[in-house]
Amino acid sequence: MEATTLFQNVVTGVSLGSAYALIAIGYTMVYGILRLINFAHGDIFMMAGYFTIFAISSFGMPWYVAILFVILATVVLGVLIEKLAYKPLRESPRMSIMISAIGVSYLLVNSATYLFTGLPRAFPELGFLQKVYQIGDISAPIVTFITPVVTLVLLFALMYLVNHTKTGMAMRAVSKDFEAAKLMGIEINRIITITFVIGCSLAAISAILYFSPRPMVYPFSGLMPGLKCFVAAVLGGIGNIPGAVIGGFIIGIAETFLVAVFPAMTGYSDAFTFVLLIVMLLFRPTGLLGEKIAEKV
Amino acid sequence: MPMEFEYKKLNKQTKMILTILLVLACIIVTYMLDKGMIGTSYTVRIVRISVIYALIGVSMNLVNGFTGVFSLGQAGFMAIGAYSVGVFTIPVADRANVFYLVPMSEKIVNVELSFGTALIMGGLLAAAFAALIGAPVLRLKSDYLAIATLGFSEIVRALIANNQMWPFTNGSLGLKSIPSFNSLFVPVIISVLGIAFMVMLINSSYGRAFKAIREDEIAAEAMGINLFKHKGMSFIISAFFAGIGGGLLAVHLTAIDTNQFKIMVTYELLLIIVLGGLGSVTGTVISAFLISFGKEILRWFDAAHYIGAWQIPIFRPGLRMVIFSLLLMSVVLFWRKGIMGRKEFSWDGIYNFLRKWPWVVKHILSGDYEKASREKRKVKSDGRATDKAGRAQSRLKIKKQKEEDSRAK
Numbered sequence: 140m141e142a143t144t145l146f147q148n149v150v151t152g153v154s155l156g157s158a159y160a161l162i163a164i165g166y167t168m169v170y171g172i173l174r175l176i177n178f179a180h181g182d183i184f185m186m187a188g189y190f191t192i193f194a195i196s197s198f199g200m201p202w203y204v205a206i207l208f209v210i211l212a213t214v215v216l217g218v219l220i221e222k223l224a225y226k227p228l229r230e231s232p233r234m235s236i237m238i239s240a241i242g243v244s245y246l247l248v249n250s251a252t253y254l255f256t257g258l259p260r261a262f263p264e265l266g267f268l269q270k271v272y273q274i275g276d277i278s279a280p281i282v283t284f285i286t287p288v289v290t291l292v293l294l295f296a297l298m299y300l301v302n303h304t305k306t307g308m309a310m311r312a313v314s315k316d317f318e319a320a321k322l323m324g325i326e327i328n329r330i331i332t333i334t335f336v337i338g339c340s341l342a343a344i345s346a347i348l349y350f351s352p353r354p355m356v357y358p359f360s361g362l363m364p365g366l367k368c369f370v371a372a373v374l375g376g377i378g379n380i381p382g383a384v385i386g387g388f389i390i391g392i393a394e395t396f397l398v399a400v401f402p403a404m405t406g407y408s409d410a411f412t413f414v415l416l417i418v419m420l421l422f423r424p425t426g427l428l429g430e431k432i433a434e435k436v
Numbered sequence: 437m438p439m440e441f442e443y444k445k446l447n448k449q450t451k452m453i454l455t456i457l458l459v460l461a462c463i464i465v466t467y468m469l470d471k472g473m474i475g476t477s478y479t480v481r482i483v484r485i486s487v488i489y490a491l492i493g494v495s496m497n498l499v500n501g502f503t504g505v506f507s508l509g510q511a512g513f514m515a516i517g518a519y520s521v522g523v524f525t526i527p528v529a530d531r532a533n534v535f536y537l538v539p540m541s542e543k544i545v546n547v548e549l550s551f552g553t554a555l556i557m558g559g560l561l562a563a564a565f566a567a568l569i570g571a572p573v574l575r576l577k578s579d580y581l582a583i584a585t586l587g588f589s590e591i592v593r594a595l596i597a598n599n600q601m602w603p604f605t606n607g608s609l610g611l612k613s614i615p616s617f618n619s620l621f622v623p624v625i626i627s628v629l630g631i632a633f634m635v636m637l638i639n640s641s642y643g644r645a646f647k648a649i650r651e652d653e654i655a656a657e658a659m660g661i662n663l664f665k666h667k668g669m670s671f672i673i674s675a676f677f678a679g680i681g682g683g684l685l686a687v688h689l690t691a692i693d694t695n696q697f698k699i700m701v702t703y704e705l706l707l708i709i710v711l712g713g714l715g716s717v718t719g720t721v722i723s724a725f726l727i728s729f730g731k732e733i734l735r736w737f738d739a740a741h742y743i744g745a746w747q748i749p750i751f752r753p754g755l756r757m758v759i760f761s762l763l764l765m766s767v768v769l770f771w772r773k774g775i776m777g778r779k780e781f782s783w784d785g786i787y788n789f790l791r792k793w794p795w796v797v798k799h800i801l802s803g804d805y806e807k808a809s810r811e812k813r814k815v816k817s818d819g820r821a822t823d824k825a826g827r828a829q830s831r832l833k834i835k836k837q838k839e840e841d842s843r844a845k
Contacts, residue, residue: 176579227769234506235772238710242768245703246761253754362699369583403599410594413587420580421572
């Protein structure tokens with residue numbers, strides 16, 4: 140492989156990986172606190188893609204207003220889902236809340252098919268994001284270069300929030316021991332809502348960054364990224380935020396290189412992620428950065 | 437009418453007669469549908485899809501509802517079964533038409549199997565895959581297992597659609613001209629046999645081990661149940677029948693492609709078994725019929741409707757699935773037991789269910805809602821209520837009875 144192609148692939152892979160990382164953070168945070176795989180997270184991400192289309196193509200908002208609008212709309216959607224579909228089941232077995240999450244995912248896909256029709260919709264141009272930019276021999280839309288920067292900035296902001304603020308301390312407490320945190324006077328519901336707000340706004344940002352270099356959004360476009368990002372979260376160690384980012388990068392880069400190095404394997408790029416997951420779970424079930432948890436009887 | 441509703445059992449003979457009547461009725465209805473005496477070919481199609489979904493649903497319930505292993509790989513196993521049947525039953529003469537882009541591999545182009553052989557092969561192949569992935573995957577805990585099995589079903593789809601597999605599976609073009617059923621009895625009988633086998637398994641000592649694992653894995657292991665062996669057995673048998681169900685589905689549809697085995701199919705199946713009741717075979721069967729027919733009835737919402745000349749804007753394609761998923765969500769949230777909970781259909785249950793309404797209505801009319809709901813919940817086979825207050829009451833009654841007996845002596 141030539142140096143230029145190599146760099147081009149690195150740039151693409153890192154960019155894809157950072158978009159994945161942002162979604163994976165949402166998974167890992169919700170899992171850390173509720174012990175729930177939020178199957179609907181990928182579909183929330185897909186809805187954010189549609190919100191962007193509406194904000195720009197239908198309402199004609201300028202791109203900076205549109206981004207705020209998309210984040211807000213996605214957060215409202217996510218919090219609503221938490222309040223309506225997950226909160227009533229908090230005391231019930233984990234299987235039923237997982238089934239509820241699957242139900243929400245099913246509902247979101249069907250609603251998107253109904254509201255926006257099943258046909259793929261073109262993703263609008265967001266200001267300068269799609270302009271092709273050249274560094275040396277590598278040319279890519281600006282968004283490809285921006286994505287990793289945005290992800291790292293958000294990661295550090297989030298790490299500060301979790302490790303150095305009172306809310307973050309409460310979050311860590313809830314994820315360590317739900318019951319004990321409750322007894323210590325932590326408002327569980329507020330913490331969970333905050334978690335969903337963070338997760339969904341990151342998903343919204345990720346949607347804008349992910350869909351910008353891609354032409355289309357369709358109702359199923361959230362399923363695969365959603366599952367892959369959960370795999371990313373598991374890979375990094377579920378419940379661990381930097382782990383999720385590392386996992387996202389690994390999957391994004393590995394996927395890009397798999398397609399670039401073995402073009403014949405293109406069809407397997409989705410499958411590859413899951414092979415990675417199964418291998419990972421066999422040899423290091425707690426993930427790269429995860430802590431070992433003793434099983435309680 | 438006595439003051440309180442008493443649970444009564446039917447005698448064995450009556451139950452036997454009722455069962456025979458029910459079976460006869462089913463056979464007659466199937467026969468009449470098959471011969472076109474009642475319903476249309478459209479109804480026959482819905483019945484066919486219902487029995488196929490019932491079989492796959494029960495197979496999924498065996499793992500999820502009875503063994504408590506949250507597996508989401510059903511679509512993958514279905515795809516394996518469907519493609520085995522599809523590839524080998526397309527008539528040799530039609531194969532060049534189907535594989536028009538990449539010719540079929542010479543190794544299998546002249547191999548045509550009968551429907552039965554291909555179906556069993558599909559089931560066995562699915563079971564073999566289950567054994568292969570079960571070894572690593574079944575060691576995982578619930579949520580990881582869900583994701584790993586989900587991933588597996590995607591891997592299967594990718595394998596089938598991949599370039600190297602084109603000469604065998606026709607890749608993303610899918611298969612068509614699969615010969616259809618020659619009678620409605622074929623899918624019905626296969627489904628009934630499959631479900632009967634699984635019911636027998638559930639009622640055997642293996643089934644009791646499955647249920648013990650579902651209730652408490654650690655306790656079950658302490659009681660000497662081999663977790664891995666039993667989970668694997670349940671998983672493999674479930675995959676076998678999912679493969680068979682997938683094969684039937686291929687024959688039902690006559691044209692298949694990999695998009696029909698997306699994750700959404702597994703989600704839909706999961707919602708079927710949740711509606712029927714996780715851990716109830718009869719519930720799953722009822723729910724499969726209910727959902728297949730319900731989805732067709734809801735088609736009304738997809739059509740355009742007019743008030744005068746004005747078209748009501750909300751009615752357009754897709755609304756049906758939104759309403760359908762909202763209904764399922766409300767089941768998941770407010771009616772978690774589903775139709776049957778963990779119970780099975782029984783004549784006693786039906787008999788008493790019908791009998792107790794006068795009492796329930798009486799209590800409601802007299803304004804005693806608490807009593808009404810207590811009557812409604814009286815379901816235990818020995819006439820005891822399932823709630824605490826009712827249990828205390830019936831204990832008291834038994835005590836009184838004993839005292840009277842001893843006094844009589």
